[in-house]
Amino acid sequence: MTRTTVITGLGVAAPNGLGSDVYWKSVLAGLNGIGPVTRFDASRYASRLVGQIDDFEAADHLPSRLLPQTDRSTQLSFAAADWALDDAAVAVGDLADYDMGVVTSNALGGFDFTHREFRKLWTQGPEYVSVYESFAWFYAVNTGQISIRHKLRGPSAALVGEQAGGLDALGHARRTIRGGTRLVVAGGLDSALDPWGYASQLSGGLVTTATDPERGYLPFDTHASGYVPGEGGALLVLEDEESARRRGAEQIYGELAGYAATFDPAPGSGRPPALRRAAETAITDAGLTPRDIDVVFADGAGVPHLDVEEARAISELFGAGAVPVTVPKALTGRLYAGGGPLDVATAVLSIRDGVIPPTHAVSEVPDSYGIDVVRGEARDCPVRHALVLARGRKGFNSAVVVKAPNR
Template identity: 75%
Template structure:
């Protein structure tokens, strides 16, 4: 069976637009977390967010798309364009039915739909945009990308949170293995309107700290929650033989392994299953724990959840046996966009043989048993990376990417 490779990458995140800008910010430790400015947050318990501040949709998309798209879809469409350009894929590169789209979203078009709700309540139904019928929908990113780029092959939309972006890439790999030559895959989320913000705070896991340097501290003794972010990543997942035939300009790496699990119900005496997802992903990749050079952690930023993830990691690798990092400390948690951004960052770690640091985290409890990369990036050989994601209500995903073999 031909390998499933990644030939194009793109990021739209608080750390930058495009993979190059994002990577530079990550290596330099430049945070995209600051006070949320989309609306007045003075009455809210939490006011910090990983916000994209330099994206002007008019510079990236045709004007006809602007009235019909939520901000999250605009990020997804722009990132899709960048990833396709990076992979040198155009409308005539492959047959339209040989290219599919798989995206994940957990928030949908929050800002768009609540803007239309305000029109409905204050003016009447005749003022509601006809595009409301689909702009709010979780599948809209898959649909809009497919239409814009003439990609008519097998496609899907996954509704999932932090684990969902990894699930989209796992599904894309399965689709390629089933015969589709190329799948554009990833995840993007954004919900920084008042309703969207309230929904994120309602979960009780968002930090109430006012200082961006201390609000989101994965695996730190002072950890008290996470900071929400927006954006995500888009990748071009391709059959290796097809990529070679068309002369793809580069191969960033291979999706070597993937698995997902679901935790038992709360109060059960059975253990959580993140460790099991990791074991299954390693087995799928045909790798041993000592083959993994770095773990990109889910990094919930809450002591109970950080401790559980630490136990899963040390249970497989042993205490301090593998470097662990969480670059998402610079962006906040991007929900369905978080996993794909981590995968892009992991591929760039493989390319440049460097592991980025976990920003602001300094005091890791000894009982966690983790070798968290702190303070500055670490230059080490990187050939295989494990990326972990956990969503609310028990979803776990693990994905392994490796250096290209040819």
């Protein structure tokens, strides 16, 4: 028998809200988390907009002993894991420690931490470099630290797939639950808004040089000029449905019903991008057809040629204008490994409340795109099945389908 994987807890850390409730209210109210860089002097950088989390103080959420050994991305992950487990009402003793695991994705590593230590190495000498540099920079550290903190000793993993990686973490967690693990904390968070980390993000040439926070990140808009980098993401508690009900889970947000990942062919091959195939396969994996999907949470790169590719994939799969499309990350910036899980959290809240959030500030979508982008106001309508898409650089594509819970 195939185990059903359900979502029972949400932990959100986003530029426009800490905690799922605050974040969701911000999304529906159009509260923009994008603004000028304030953590360092960015006057000589080509781009100066970011999605910063300005109201998070790690010392308010973590014991002091953890602060010197963790990067900001890990500190955000700790908080998100705490919130997700609290939201799922998982109490000590509910499950055996080896029945619970962790799967996270991280695209940028511990940029801020490791560059502080590099600066010490170059200016003061190796004896001043923190011993924690041996692991605090590493992509897998969030999985390990959460596992240790919460005694989640079951099967765990860490994945790297840039923007697509967060959905891959959820897909891997579902596979882990189907293999017999009862609960997995899964998702992703990223942060690299120190001077070097920000420069590394600009080096790819896809970040906007716009200076107006309201016009910086415009996915699918005629005036799209690139994306805005951000920090944050989400961790979700995924459980085997039967186990969750047996332990008395207070809420089930929805089912993680479908997942697929593809990889684009080599440039110049003449073969089409593989995003549509990922979406189609995830829908089939969920036991649905495209007609069953009520909303698409798009990747929404905000880069014209990438927007054209995604719009084509959506319109060819569903038909021109046949399904509402939204990009809530227009309020936060692209969060790399955190972007997909945050979209999944947004999707289950959309299902819960019967409302599709709009794509902030987008006003002019070319008719040639053939997609119905939700703009201006939130759209009230029943939502039972949501498709979430994510693309990472160099060809990664991932898709997840979320279903409304069985009442």
